Amino acid sequence: MVLVLTRESAWATNWLVNGAGTWEFISYGIVPGIFTLILLMKGEKIRWPVVPYLNEYLEIGLMVLWIYLGLWELVACFQPGNPWPLSYLPILNPLDIAQIFVIMVMIRWVWQIRKSRFFAYILVFTTFIWLTAVLGRAVHFWGDVSYTTHALFDSTLFQASVSILWTLIAFGAMVWATRKDRREVWVVGAWILGIVVVKLFFKDLAGTGTVARIVSFLAVGILMLVIGYISPVPPKK
Incomplete structure (x- = not known):
């Protein structure tokens, strides 16, 4: 039923906006998402067919939809989003x-x-990819850069911006980890920071100097100094 509703909604949306692909693609995420949310919020009140098999619907059925939504989310990150x-x-x-x-x-x-760290880590990774995609789309629309992997990889503006973004993400994760005494989160932030440093030297600073590269290098350096000062590694438990 969900598949039928999703397909029909996508078709109707595509017809209404006269073939704009982004809106049709959105329907493939929104409709299953709404169905999932309804079951989570009101599942115990839907007498048939949900209540007799409530656990199966909420755990097994919604896990399938959760995986689908996760895949849709990742695919969406590669859409320009016109x-x-x-x-x-x-x-x-x-x-x-x-x-x-x-x-x-x-x-x-x-x-x-499903209170599971495994699923939580998947969500964190998905959100990280989405934030990077948000930046990529901004560069695409405002920086006149094609929204392709190759074009963004070669874009000085995108590379400089993503270095700052990833450093800010690492900064937030490490500060939160220090406050909450979550060493594993701090380590993840440190890994992101390490990737940024490697990227700075082997990608961002590999070519001729530009304002974007200089700004990203200075911004990352300042943020690293701040991290070292206010966010020491939490002790082992």
Whole structure:
């Protein structure tokens, strides 16, 4: 039933916006996400056919949808997200809003049904990829860079921006880990920071100097100094 509703919604959306592919693609995430959210919030009140098999619906059935939503989320990160006929704004555009909704639904399932670190780590990774995609789309629309892996990899603006973004993510993770005494989270942040440092020397600074490269190098350096000062590694338990 979910597949049928999703396909019909995608077809109707595609017809309404006259073939704009982004809107059709969004339907493939929004409809299963809404169905998942309804079951999580109101499943115990749906007498038939949910209540007699409530655990099966919430655990097994929604796990299948959770995996589907996770795959949709990752595929969405490779979509340019043209919001036609609307104007593009980072995060405040149809595709990013849909991705935020799907991530929140996935978080709700993990928090309510399957309290597992494994699924939580998948969510963290997915969110990390999405944030990078948000930056890539901003560079695509505002920096006139094609939204392809090759074009973004060769873009000085994107490479400089992503270095700062990843450092900010590492900064947030490490500060939170220090406050909450979560050594494993701090280590993840340190790994991200290490990747940024390697990227700076082997990619960002490999070519001729530009303002973007200089700004990213200085910003990352300052953030690393701040991290070292306010976010020491939590002790082993």
